[in-house]
Amino acid sequence: MSNDQVITVRGENELFARAGHLFADVRTEFVCAATDMNTWSQPHARAAIADRMRPAITSGLVVRKLYTPVALADAEQRRHLLDVAAVGAHVRICRAGLPHETIIIDRRVMILAGVGVPGDREFTVTTSPALIDGVHALFQAGWEAAVALGDYLRQDLPQIGPDGKAILQALGAGLTDEVAARRMGISLRTYRRRVAELMKLLESDSRFQAGVRAGELGLTS
């Protein structure tokens, strides 16, 4: 029986003093999962984490960030996520809560944040391959079930209002246009006009393709 290395760090100042170099030396992969960016109390800490990898992405570094919709409710965080996505980081939105920020660097080091007030929080740091592999697999499960940032935001477009939703319901019920239009009390021409708008919104060239998109995004439920 042997012990593997797991250390606990109190406060993010100590974390950065002891492990800050890890963020500067990311080689192949950086993944994190969190509610939002408020794990970090100090803006320069956020910037350090967020921006230090920006040049490295173009060199082949894989960055994957998994957040909850809470992160998008804050305009600054929203803008930031769009920025990092624009430079090549992969960002997805997960509906379930992620109360413990989890960071895995190059699959060599893992940092787990405890729950608490930003600035006064415990972090667990480990290099144990077993722990890292296990947690990475669970991260992957959440990642695969999450929605790409772009898709998530597209889902929020106001154009899918009550009228669009009603069209989706009719389409999803498998009705012909004529029957659907009659049921909705609109003309066939208007129904088809709205279907065409929806197709454009879903960026689809066929009804099957549009249906797939709608189904994947949960728009019909």
Added chain:
Amino acid sequence: MSNDQVITVRGENELFARAGHLFADVRTEFVCAATDMNTWSQPHARAAIADRMRPAITSGLVVRKLYTPVALADAEQRRHLLDVAAVGAHVRICRAGLPHETIIIDRRVMILAGVGVPGDREFTVTTSPALIDGVHALFQAGWEAAVALGDYLRQDLPQIGPDGKAILQALGAGLTDEVAARRMGISLRTYRRRVAELMKLLESDSRFQAGVRAGELGLTS
């Protein structure tokens, strides 16, 4: 800075010798996430894990098991999952891989299985609250995105072979039938014949509806 308790155990015999009592003494919650039940090489070990909690479920113990569809491909495992679900355990199916069995007992102890041949595998055991809480949160994210066993089995009706998959890909790409058929090297009539079969499989009256079904069931990825 302090160290928390993390130990590594080699082989499941040693695991049961050192930690087997944990499985007998589950008080409030038992959660696990795994590909299937083949983490355990010995049937009596599986039975011990599976059945020791059976009476306790009626006493308010919460048991949550998250598996991949691989577990359902084996008739014995399928039957077993149905059995434990029938006595009150919550069972869900997760599409993403879960290569490292993760077990958390009463949120006090966590066991992570390494990858390897059953019978010759490393297990990491920890009582660190930070690790457990963090991993539990990730488990929860995967849990919430997973499908209840019953729902999954109800959904599991379409059996789509390679031919059907190719049709799905073409449809999902938004191609016209003529283009898709040409690309697949089959006649338009045959392509449409296969599309019609697929529509019947998906129990759909329109292509949009079929697309929704395919998207919801993840058949196009």
Added chain:
DNA sequence: CGGGCAATAGCAGCTTGCTGCCAACGATTG
């Protein structure tokens, strides 16, 4: 009130999708 604008509705022409029918072909069997 009249004018302007956006949305709706009806119609028509065209394309795409659906399916029956029949001939041809390949594989299998007696």
Added chain:
DNA sequence: CAATCGTTGGCAGCAAGCTGCTATTGCCCG
């Protein structure tokens, strides 16, 4: 070898879907 069966492919007729065009309608504003 011939017979049988299942699958494929071409053709045709029809239904459903797509979109342009024009007239109509409803709403708003000066």
